Amino acid sequence: MTAISPFVQGLPKVELHLHIEGTLEPDLKFKLAARNGVELPYASEEEVRASYQFDDLASFLDAYYEGMSVLLTAEDFYDLAMEYFRKVARQNVRYVEMFFDPQAHTSRGVEFHTVISGLRRAQIEAREQLGVDSALIMCFLRDFQAEYAMATLLESLPYRPWIIGVGLDSDETGNPPAKFAAVFAKARELGYQLTMHCDVDIADSAEHIRQVLEDVRVDRVDHGTNVLEKPELVDYMAEHGIGLTSCPISNTWVSDGSKVGLLTELDKRGVKVTVNSDDPAYFGGYIAENYQRVVDEAGVDEETLKRFARNAVDISWAPASLKERIAAEIAAYKG
Ligand code: HPA
Ligand code: ZN
Numbered sequence: 602m603t604a605i606s607p608f609v610q611g612l613p614k615v616e617l618h619l620h621i622e623g624t625l626e627p628d629l630k631f632k633l634a635a636r637n638g639v640e641l642p643y644a645s646e647e648e649v650r651a652s653y654q655f656d657d658l659a660s661f662l663d664a665y666y667e668g669m670s671v672l673l674t675a676e677d678f679y680d681l682a683m684e685y686f687r688k689v690a691r692q693n694v695r696y697v698e699m700f701f702d703p704q705a706h707t708s709r710g711v712e713f714h715t716v717i718s719g720l721r722r723a724q725i726e727a728r729e730q731l732g733v734d735s736a737l738i739m740c741f742l743r744d745f746q747a748e749y750a751m752a753t754l755l756e757s758l759p760y761r762p763w764i765i766g767v768g769l770d771s772d773e774t775g776n777p778p779a780k781f782a783a784v785f786a787k788a789r790e791l792g793y794q795l796t797m798h799c800d801v802d803i804a805d806s807a808e809h810i811r812q813v814l815e816d817v818r819v820d821r822v823d824h825g826t827n828v829l830e831k832p833e834l835v836d837y838m839a840e841h842g843i844g845l846t847s848c849p850i851s852n853t854w855v856s857d858g859s860k861v862g863l864l865t866e867l868d869k870r871g872v873k874v875t876v877n878s879d880d881p882a883y884f885g886g887y888i889a890e891n892y893q894r895v896v897d898e899a900g901v902d903e904e905t906l907k908r909f910a911r912n913a914v915d916i917s918w919a920p921a922s923l924k925e926r927i928a929a930e931i932a933a934y935k936g
Pocket of ligand 1: 620623658665770771772798800851879880
């Protein structure tokens with residue numbers, strides 16, 4: 602991996618595709634395992650890293666869920682999120698909309714309240730101490746039944762002011778967006794913003810993207826670069842200002858490349874493209890490393906990088922005052 606340029610490092614950034622559970626670095630995994638008396642099947646941090654040999658989404662997800670066994674208390678979720686905030690504050694991340702997967706925890710006996718109260722405490726401290734603002738997006742696991750997602754949606758209601766939107770992640774194969782149409786209609790009714798993963802190069806990806814745009818009517822799309830297979834949907838996204846959250850380094854692990862060339866193509870065709878990290882502890886790159894990947898592979902200029910950063914402000918769900926502030930910082934940025 603090439604070094605991060607000073608321009609990329611200092612660019613004011615907004616991150617819209619970040620799974621907080623995907624920021625669990627091996628050293629924190631060991632620390633939490635020791636604190637909670639959880640036995641890990643690895644002798645060292647190096648062994649954990651060496652085990653990360655993903656060649657598709659499913660093999661990544663196995664490691665991702667296994668890692669969560671050490672997350673048990675509110676303090677664990679607080680520590681997890683604080684470590685992420687500290688890292689990205691150094692990359693000049695100004696605002697994050699971060700995914701969390703409540704069902705990955707409630708399904709193993711950890712309460713919804715435990716998860717969200719730890720994350721919330723970290724969010725408040727990150728704003729006060731690091732100047733990083735944030736919001737939470739609750740993701741449903743698409744390989745579980747729709748009824749469990751609906752129950753989780755209802756369980757979230759006491760925390761409604763803390764959650765800005767809902768998403769859909771986990772194993773997409775055989776789990777199309779349509780499976781969750783009623784859950785997302787209900788979430789819309791409750792005032793949540795909507796997004797869904799359409800992972801790269803999954804079977805039926807273009808049809809899944811059609812469903813999220815035309816049937817579910819999401820506000821944005823996570824990954825989703827296969828939309829290029831349906832030009833009429835590219836036009837639809839451009840016309841309606843529906844942006845896409847891409848994660849170049851993640852793409853190299855679960856498909857045949859970073860897909861950076863597709864981002865510049867979508868940018869040319871008027872789609873609001875953004876650059877994000879997905880699961881940085883597993884894929885080996887935070888948001889600045891992902892921007893750098895775009896520079897290294899597509900040779901884009903500084904104006905294009907600023908446009909991608911600005912796109913993230915535009916398609917975010919932040920309050921207008923915060924959006925204006927960050928947009929002004931990006932406009933004034935000279936590196
Ligand atoms: N896709 C699907 N599920 C996930 C992802 C992703 O990018 N990251 C964490 N869970
Ligand atoms: Zn993701």
